Amino acid sequence: MADVDLAIVGAGPAGLAAAATAAEAGLDVALLDEQPQGGGQIFRAVTVGGAARGDILGTDYLEGAKLVSAVAATNVRHITSTTVWELEHGADGVTLTYSRGGSAAALSARSLILATGALERPVPLPGWTLPGVLTAGAGQILLKVAGVVPARAVLAGTGPLLYLLGAQLVRAGRPPLALVDTGGIADLAAAAPRLPAALRGWRTLTKGLGLLARLRRARLPHYRAARDLVIEGTDRVEAIRFSSGGRTRRLDCDTVLLHQGVVPDTQASRSLGLDHVWDEQQLCFRPVTDAWGESSAAGVFVAGDGAGIAGAAAAEAAGRLAALAAAHRLAAIDRGERDRRAAAPRRKLAAERALRPFLDAASPPPLAILRPADETIVCRCEEITAGTVRAWARQGAVGPNQLKAFGRCGMGPCQGRYCGLTVTALLAEVHARHPAEIGAFRIRPPLKPVTLGELAALATPAPPVAEPTP
Amino acid sequence: MQAEYAVIGGGVVGLSVAWGLLTRGRRVVVIDGGDGDYRASRGNFGLVWVQSKGLTEPRYARWTQRSAAAWADFATELGEATGDDLALRQEGGYDLHLDEAALEAKRRAYTRLQEQLGGDYPFEVLGHNALRREEPEIGPRVVGGILHRQDGHVNPLKLLRALAADVRRRGAEVVNGETVTMVDRPAAGFRLTLASGGQVEADRVVLAAGLGAAALGPELGFRAPLRPQRGQVLITEKLPKLINRPSGLIRQVDEGGVQLGDSKEEVGFDDRTTLTTTAAIAANAVATYPRLAQAQVVRAWASLRVMSPDGLPIYQRSPTLPGACLVTCHSGVTLAAAHARFLPDWLEETAASPDLEAFGEHRFSRAPA
Amino acid sequence: MNTAFLELQPEAKRVTVTLDGAPLTLPEGANLAAALLAAGVSVFRATPVSGAPRGPFCMMGSCFDCLVEIDGITRQACLSEVEAGLAVVRPRGPCRG
Numbered sequence: 024m025a026d027v028d029l030a031i032v033g034a035g036p037a038g039l040a041a042a043a044t045a046a047e048a049g050l051d052v053a054l055l056d057e058q059p060q061g062g063g064q065i066f067r068a069v070t071v072g073g074a075a076r077g078d079i080l081g082t083d084y085l086e087g088a089k090l091v092s093a094v095a096a097t098n099v100r101h102i103t104s105t106t107v108w109e110l111e112h113g114a115d116g117v118t119l120t121y122s123r124g125g126s127a128a129a130l131s132a133r134s135l136i137l138a139t140g141a142l143e144r145p146v147p148l149p150g151w152t153l154p155g156v157l158t159a160g161a162g163q164i165l166l167k168v169a170g171v172v173p174a175r176a177v178l179a180g181t182g183p184l185l186y187l188l189g190a191q192l193v194r195a196g197r198p199p200l201a202l203v204d205t206g207g208i209a210d211l212a213a214a215a216p217r218l219p220a221a222l223r224g225w226r227t228l229t230k231g232l233g234l235l236a237r238l239r240r241a242r243l244p245h246y247r248a249a250r251d252l253v254i255e256g257t258d259r260v261e262a263i264r265f266s267s268g269g270r271t272r273r274l275d276c277d278t279v280l281l282h283q284g285v286v287p288d289t290q291a292s293r294s295l296g297l298d299h300v301w302d303e304q305q306l307c308f309r310p311v312t313d314a315w316g317e318s319s320a321a322g323v324f325v326a327g328d329g330a331g332i333a334g335a336a337a338a339e340a341a342g343r344l345a346a347l348a349a350a351h352r353l354a355a356i357d358r359g360e361r362d363r364r365a366a367a368p369r370r371k372l373a374a375e376r377a378l379r380p381f382l383d384a385a386s387p388p389p390l391a392i393l394r395p396a397d398e399t400i401v402c403r404c405e406e407i408t409a410g411t412v413r414a415w416a417r418q419g420a421v422g423p424n425q426l427k428a429f430g431r432c433g434m435g436p437c438q439g440r441y442c443g444l445t446v447t448a449l450l451a452e453v454h455a456r457h458p459a460e461i462g463a464f465r466i467r468p469p470l471k472p473v474t475l476g477e478l479a480a481l482a483t484p485a486p487p488v489a490e491p492t493p
Numbered sequence: 494m495q496a497e498y499a500v501i502g503g504g505v506v507g508l509s510v511a512w513g514l515l516t517r518g519r520r521v522v523v524i525d526g527g528d529g530d531y532r533a534s535r536g537n538f539g540l541v542w543v544q545s546k547g548l549t550e551p552r553y554a555r556w557t558q559r560s561a562a563a564w565a566d567f568a569t570e571l572g573e574a575t576g577d578d579l580a581l582r583q584e585g586g587y588d589l590h591l592d593e594a595a596l597e598a599k600r601r602a603y604t605r606l607q608e609q610l611g612g613d614y615p616f617e618v619l620g621h622n623a624l625r626r627e628e629p630e631i632g633p634r635v636v637g638g639i640l641h642r643q644d645g646h647v648n649p650l651k652l653l654r655a656l657a658a659d660v661r662r663r664g665a666e667v668v669n670g671e672t673v674t675m676v677d678r679p680a681a682g683f684r685l686t687l688a689s690g691g692q693v694e695a696d697r698v699v700l701a702a703g704l705g706a707a708a709l710g711p712e713l714g715f716r717a718p719l720r721p722q723r724g725q726v727l728i729t730e731k732l733p734k735l736i737n738r739p740s741g742l743i744r745q746v747d748e749g750g751v752q753l754g755d756s757k758e759e760v761g762f763d764d765r766t767t768l769t770t771t772a773a774i775a776a777n778a779v780a781t782y783p784r785l786a787q788a789q790v791v792r793a794w795a796s797l798r799v800m801s802p803d804g805l806p807i808y809q810r811s812p813t814l815p816g817a818c819l820v821t822c823h824s825g826v827t828l829a830a831a832h833a834r835f836l837p838d839w840l841e842e843t844a845a846s847p848d849l850e851a852f853g854e855h856r857f858s859r860a861p862a
Numbered sequence: 863m864n865t866a867f868l869e870l871q872p873e874a875k876r877v878t879v880t881l882d883g884a885p886l887t888l889p890e891g892a893n894l895a896a897a898l899l900a901a902g903v904s905v906f907r908a909t910p911v912s913g914a915p916r917g918p919f920c921m922m923g924s925c926f927d928c929l930v931e932i933d934g935i936t937r938q939a940c941l942s943e944v945e946a947g948l949a950v951v952r953p954r955g956p957c958r959g
Contacts, residue, residue, distance in 0.1 A: 057923055057941060064922050076870070104941075106923075109768055120768055129768075142924055152927075154904040154917030155866060161921035164940075168921075169889075169896035170870040195870060258915045259866075259904045277866035288924070296765075403919075404926065406911045418657045419503060421670040422528020428535040429654040431748070436730065436791050436926035441919075462528060467766055467794050471923070472730065474935065475753075476786030478775035481768065730936060731910035749910055787935050 025116050027053045027100070029349050030132035032107050032119070032291060035063020036335045037327025038138035039090040040342035044364075046097035048350035053100040053130060055107055055121060061091040063140055064160060065335045073167040079194045080167060081187075083230075083335070090339065109468035110135070112295050112320050120468075120481070127477040134322040134349045137292055137310075138342060141285035141328035144307070144388060145441045146180060147395040150254030151281065152403055159188045159282035172197045173278035177263050179252055180282035181206035182386040186234045188280065193241045200276055202238065203265055205283070205389045207248030214384035221381035246272065250391065254279050283388040286444060287329045293466035295320060301459035304383050305332055306393070307444060308463050315348035316341055324349060332383075337375035340368035393448045401449070402442040404435020409449060416453035423447060423464045436472055439464040496522040496666065498840075499685055499695035501673055501709065502702035504534035505649070505825035508656035509832035510699055510840075512571075515663040517837050522666040522693055524673060524685065526705060531721065531764060533703050534825065536796020538726065538754055539649040539746065540739060541581070541827050544588055544616065544641035548602050551609040552851040553805050557824070558613070559847075560831035561643050567830040568647065574662065575655040579647050580747035586644025587624075587740040589781055593636050603639060615642040630735045632783040638740065646739045648747050649826055656829075668693070672705075676712055678814065697816040699840065703799040704762075706821055714813035716854050719821060721797035723758040725770045727778075729788040736782065742774075743781060751785060753778045757798075766793045798823040802857060808839065808849040819854075867899040877946035888944045895921060895928045895939035898950075906930055906939060907953045929953060 029045050031038045034056035042054045054061075062069045066087025077085045094101060102123065109120035116133040143158040150156070157165075159178065165171040172192060176199045178185050185202070192199050238245065246267040255262045255273075264273045286307035289299060298311040298319035309331045316324040324345040327338035344365055351361040395401065397410030412432060420426040423433065423446050433439035433446065443464050450461045469478075500511045503525025511521045526532070543561050547554030561583070568581040590596035600618050607614035619627065620637045627640070661667055668687070675686040676698070685693045700706050700713055710717025731749030745751045756770045771793050779786045799821055801807050806822030818840055822828055831847075838845040873889035880886065881903065888897040895918045898906065905915040906928050918928040921940045928939040931951040939950075 059943075079870075111768065118768075143920065152914065152916065154906070154915050157918060158920050161919065164921040165867070165896050165899070168893045169900065171867050171896045171900045172870060174865055174868050197868070259864075259917075277864070406909060406914065415654065418654060418661065419525060419667060419669045424535070425528045425532070425669075428532065428650065429657065430650055434728075434792055436789075436929075437924060438792065440924050467792060468768075468771075469790055469793065472789035472791045472926075472936075474786065475727075475729065475775045475779050475788050475790055478727075478772050478790060479779045479786070480772075482772035482776035483769065789936055 025131045025133045027051045027130065027132045028353055028355070029053070029134045029136065029346070030055065030117065030119055030130060031136045031138055033063065033138035033140055033327070033329070034058065034061040034101065035065060035138060035140050035327060035338065036087065036090055037140070037329075037338035037342035038063070038136070039094050040339040041136050041138060041326055041346040042099045042101070043090070043093040043097060044343040044346035045350055046099050048347065049355045050350055050353065053102060053132065054094065055102045055105045055119065057104065057106055059104050061094060061101065062087050064164060066090065067164055067167045069167070072170065076166060076170055079191055081191070084167070106471045107291070108470045108473050110291060110295050112323060116322060122473050122477055125477065127473060127481055129481070133353055134324070136316070136324045136326055136342070136345050136349065137329055138327045138338075139288045139291050139329045141332060142288045142440055143281075144283045144286045145445050146281040146283050146392055147399045147401050147409065147445055148252050148254055148281070148392070149396070149399055150256060150260075152400055153254060153256045153260050154258065155256065155260030155277055156254055156279045156281065159185050159280045160285070162188050162280040163191065166191060166195065173280070175200055175276050176278035176280055177201050177203055177274055177276045178280050178282070179203040179205070179249070179263060182282055182284045183234070183382065184285070185282040186238060189243060190234045190237045193237065193243065198241055198243055199280075201244040201246060201274055203246050203249045203252065203263065203267070205249050205252070205392075206386050209248070210385055210387060214381050217381040217384050221378045250389070283392055284386060285328065285332055287331060288440070289329070289463070290438065290440065290466050290470050292318065292325055292329065293463065294468055294470055295323060297323065297325070299463070301457070302331060304380060306388065316345035317348060322349070322352060333372075333376050333379055337372050340372040340375070343368040344372065393445070394452050395445065401445045402432040402435065404437050405431040407432045409445070412446060412449045413453050416450050420450070421454060422450065422462050426450070427464070433464045438466065438470070496520045496693070496695040498522070498697050498699060499524060499683065499693050500699045500701055501685070502526070502700070502705065503657070503667065503669065504532055504701070504703060505537070505653060505656065505829055506703070506820060506822065506832060507699070507701035508653070508660055509825070509829040510701055510820055510836055511660050511665055512656055512663070513833035513837040514840070515660060515665055516833070517841075520664075521660075522668070522695060523660060524671050524687065524693060525667065525669045526672060526702070527670045531704050531762065531797050533796055533799050533823070534649075534653055536724065536726065536794055537649050537826055538752060539646050539744070539826060540586070540741070541583065541645040541647055542586065542741070542824065543643040544586065544603070544639065545599075545741070546824070548606055550803075550805060550851060551606060554606055554610060554614070556831060556847070556849075557827060558643060559835065560828050561645070563830040563834050564645070564647075567833055571655045571659060574659045577651055577655045579651045579655060581645060581647040583643070583645030584738060585640050585642045586646070586738055587638040587640055589638040589740045589742070590636055591634050591780060596637055596639070599639055616640065628737055630782050630784050632781055634780045640738070644739070646744050647826065652826065652829065673709055676709070683816065697818070697840070699818050699820055701820045703821065704797060706819060710819060713817045713819070714811035715809055715819045716857055717807070717819060717821070718802055718857055720759075720800050721762055722800040722823075723760050723764060723795050723797055724755045725766050725774060725793065725795045726755060727753040727771060727774055727790050727793045729753075729785070730791050732788055735784060743778060750791070751778075751788060762797065764795045764797055766795045806852050807854060808836070808852045809854045864902045864904060866902070866904060869900045877944065879944060879946070879948040879950060881950050882952055890944055890946065892944045893940065894942040894944055894950070897944050898939060905952070913954070
């Protein structure tokens with residue numbers, strides 16, 4: 024007998040929308056998330072301090088509060104400040120093991136929606152491990168969660184999120200020192216053919232154009248087609264060096280905020296053994312899902328950016344669709360009811376997805392980021408360079424998992440979250456194969472570290488103590 | 494590709510044998526499997542372990558001791574060739590016990606073996622207090638342990654990559670990501686067809702493909718009665734030194750993490766970790782070294798041991814295809830030195846050939862396949 | 863201590879914690895990583911592999927670069943909150959288990 028009908032991991036827009044929709048459909052729902060309040064990363068802290076900074080963060084951000092209050096109005100069990108570190112899937116449903124307040128517990132559910140969202144694409148550059156280098160997402164989180172801003176920051180990379188952050192820092196009265204944009208006219212030209220299809224999502228597109236206009240009005244130095252980025256400093260960031268417009272430049276700064284787009288966080292989906300596919304447009308792996316978000320495992324759904332990058336509005340729509348499909352599967356609603364309620368989110372999802380080909384083509388990560396130079400650290404946790412990965416590849420590591428047999432790349436606490444895609448790209452380069460053939464790290468529980476004490480407390484009485492192997 | 498030896502399998506066993514042959518000046522090609530294969534060399538603990546082996550077959554204990562005695566020299570030569578320190582430590586190891594009766598039973602078994610080996614089996618039984626002097630962090634529930642002076646441990650990742658690098662440096666042809674699909678015998682010698690369509694020709698074949706040998710073994714004249722046995726392992730965040738010597742289930746690796754095992758599960762080709770077992774491993778760890786309760790587990794994994802029916806290695810010359818040999822075991826790290834230094838004499842049938850009769854497949858004649 | 867990060871509107875209610883044994887006042891209930899950055903702390907730890915300095919990177923619990931010891935257990939500062947009397951120690955090399 025399962026504890027709940029539906030477990031949802033992640034309380035961002037997809038998870039929140041799924042929870043509310045599932046509750047409306049009559050399911051008994053548990054929503055688990057690492058943060059103390061709902062909102063995920065995009066709407067982080069929107070129901071607490073973040074709301075006070077609404078004028079800086081923008082109305083899109085404030086809208087997120089509605090998703091949180093919609094869930095609060097239901098009887099969804101919202102389990103906060105909780106880290107889910109193990110998921111097992113069987114014939115009857117799923118079991119999640121999680122830690123909260125220093126002790127571990129298990130929860131069983133008949134169905135599961137993974138809504139764990141996205142991570143920033145790793146941006147391995149010389150000096151990217153120095154204190155003072157953060158992701159653009161981290162820059163936004165500091166603003167949302169604590170109203171903290173960098174005093175002398177350079178934004179480096181490309182993509183809408185970087186421009187949004189720039190505009191937010193301008194509004195906060197602390198404009199960045201510069202925007203070092205690895206994108207350029209060539210990318211826009213390459214993306215232009217996809218623009219007509221993207222116009223279905225014209226509202227979001229015009230917001231993007233508005234952001235760039237705001238940055239121009241603020242007279243933010245904007246260096247385009249930047250190459251050969253190097254972050255300098257001994258114990259912390261001191262400057263960023265790059266070439267742009269045929270000149271080498273060096274900007275003194277205290278903080279560098281990096282961004283090359285976001286990619287699905289596939290740790291949970293991989294640990295469940297779900298099928299994944301390489302997305303050539305977004306240059307990342309994502310779980311295989313059908314039109315409702317159901318994965319290759321029956322009753323396990325993936326919704327939101329974790330299933331493929333499409334943004335917060337798309338995530339909300341996808342969350343609703345997954346919840347409706349789960350409710351139908353558990354016989355809480357019939358097919359007609361499911362399809363009726365699904366009509367509006369499906370239209371919304373299609374409109375938001377229509378933008379993606381254009382946006383992805385307009386902000387591709389440069390090759391130097393995908394395949395960094397030998398001296399660049401690739402695995403931050405174990406401090407392993409691109410050169411070492413290439414050398415191990417030449418010594419017989421045909422894939423990421425064989426790489427782990429040679430050394431500790433991917434075996435630190437982050438478990439390959441910030442090196443996995445780079446490793447796949449480097450192996451693809453050395454072996455002259457496509458990333459889809461190379462594959463990705465095998466992900467095992469615990470998804471996040473858990474203490475031995477907590478794990479031991481879950482042992483059934485009189486645990487078998489194995490005899491050492493003869 | 495034309496070679497004297499084709500070694501099928503590029504894990505620790507295959508590479509150790511290949512390396513040994515290369516140091517004898519032989520031309521070797523190594524055929525290695527793919528990223529998704531069940532590779533025992535990925536999952537092992539890293540023990541160079543003498544105690545508790547061969548309790549019912551003293552010749553296995555002897556073979557293991559020979560390997561352990563040769564390990565230091567092997568590590569030095571391999572380390573110097575590649576510039577990599579394998580972090581071998583042979584300062585003894587423990588078999589720790591939470592139960593007096595089990596400790597006593599082990600002591601009796603070791604004493605019997607010691608007699609069979611003419612006294613050459615240096616172990617001592619340490620009660621709790623004596624153990625505590627050696628291991629200050631040992632917990633109150635540990636009643637004692639057996640310290641065997643010939644035990645040790647090594648960094649298995651460094652071993653594997655040093656072997657992989659040096660085998661290439663010494664001129665072996667290595668093909669990765671391949672499977673052998675067919676074997677035929679044009680005149681003398683062997684022709685191996687690979688899944689990719691390529692072919693390898695060699696005078697002799699060494700089948701060291703672990704669990705993969707079950708498929709190819711019969712074609713080469715072997716019974717290869719191998720089965721997978723799952724073992725699960727945990728590793729913690731890097732910690733300051735708190736464990737001095739390894740035990741069969743717990744060791745602190747040179748890079749600082751504490752590695753914890755293990756289990757022996759008969760679950761077929763299933764290398765998933767399970768909460769039940771990892772929790773039991775954690776409980777044992779905390780009972781043995783209580784300070785570990787606050788240590789974070791950063792990773793768990795499971796690997797499939799390559800088990801013969803009696804747990805002993807198999808060294809067998811093919812009765813039907815002269816020139817083909819089967820080499821398989823589940824203690825590939827412990828036996829790496831023997832495979833590198835002594836097995837080539839057996840493969841070449843020199844005067845120094847070790848007597849490996851005890852490990853032939855004839856012993857399975859009445860055992861189920 | 864430096865001024866790389868600023869609080870837009872400094873929170874009134876502050877409490878005292880210790881950092882490597884020395885007292886520090888931080889906003890009560892604030893995200894610990896954010897509070898430390900705003901207080902001018904840029905180096906949170908030295909890595910166990912090479913002793914290299916590290917600080918927060920992702921702010922969302924995924925990168926594990928903001929690890930500090932809180933009351934003896936390694937935790938991510940970006941998933942922790944400021945409480946009066948918190949004892950924060952910056953790990954130098956392997957963390958105390």
